[in-house]
Amino acid sequence: MRLQDSPRGASLLLLAAVLLSSTALAQEPEVPDWAEGWKQTWLEAYKNGSLQLSAKVNPRYLGNGPQELLAVLELRAPNFPPGEHPPASVALIIDHSASTAGRHLLIARRAALDVMDGLKDSEHLAIISVSDKPRVLHVAPLTPENRQKMRTYVSQLQAEGRSDLSAGIDAANAELASPSEANFYKQVIILSDGRPTDGMVDQDGLAELARVAREESSIHTNTVAVGNDADIDLMAGIAKQGWGFAATLNDSSATERVAKRQQLDLVRRAANAVELRVRAGPTVTLVDVMGAEATIKGNLARISVGEIGPGETIPIVLHLSTDNVGKQVRPIDLARVELTYEDALVEKRRTQNLTVEAELNPAQARGRGSLNVEALRAGALAYVKEHTAHADEAAEDGDQLTAKELLDSTRENVKQMGALARLEITDALALLNERSSQILQQARPPPKPDPLGDKKKKSSKLQKKKKR
Incomplete structure (x- = not known):
């Protein structure tokens, strides 16, 4: 008698089918309710990660001798609905005390204007400028008239006086705690070097102001530490208690990212705590990193990106130089890149590695054909x-x-x-x-003179605006 003809055999076959079905179900992850409308996108992110890293190099072929190259790293997130969110009500605190004279205040002004440009007409904004005492442009919808008024005010800020940051935070919280802002997502963004001179000056005290505002008025406090000499720890401590982002800005070419991070605070993100570590190859020199804030030490670079939203593509450009000798066609390792991030779609820490290469091929290195x-x-x-x-x-x-x-x-x-x-x-x-x-x-x-006579030393005009 064959096994399937017996009652016992039928039971074994049924048991095997159940086990196989259970295994299949265990291997198929459960899609969260909020991703049901884009199930396949979520499953692909579950399998491969919510970010993909790639690179393009120009020129593609290298000749003998010294040569400069541009390697474009590209971070790409899948496209998915960001989710419903309330409109934002934002209070921008801009430190324009005498210590911010020159490029520091330029960076702060530009970041503030970028945030303003990213807000919708229906969203609300307050401006608090901080020096000896705060001056407030009260929270209001961003009608064309109000938007122009606030842009003009920010653009004309001059460096002067001392820095009472705590008074500025109190003023910002008072604006957003108003009953008129109850139906808005409330955000404070502090643009400062984090070196207050008056009022409350200690990190714990300033962080406590952010904690109280979060717990009592649902206000999220974000910080942007401006300049190489900013007190990053103080600013990060405020953001931690305010449940906000903590960014650094040493270069006015990267201010657009602050506006993007403000917007991403309201929506479902693809990834958080995104960071790249770049190590140049043995015959390569890392000259510069463009398109993102970077800390460069020799041939190593640490690039902090922060959050990345749905459908977002971020290009980061490595300026490299190399010196190769030889007639044999072979690949040259230009850089090794490690990407680390928190996958916001599956709540998992991820790592991806990439080797950036170009081909040593003197015969192909001339002419348009070598270009990417x-x-x-x-x-x-x-x-x-x-x-x-x-x-x-x-x-x-x-x-x-x-x-x-x-x-x-x-x-x-x-x-x-x-x-x-x-x-x-x-x-x-x-x-x-x-x-x-x-x-x-x-x-x-x-700039107006510093009454303390204690201006911070300005960096050399030609110096790179990144830590090395």
């Missing part, structure tokens, strides 16, 4: 954004000559990048022309 046009276009734009920002900072420090020299050298370098593909860098050249006119023609009021 996409990498060239992205790299040229990033180069213009960063170096025009440096020129703007020099002009803000009162050094028009250095600003002009930086703009002229940027123009020459961009032309060299596009020597074989000029049409591919037209966007970069157009941006350079626009920014050059703005930087050289803008009237800049001189």
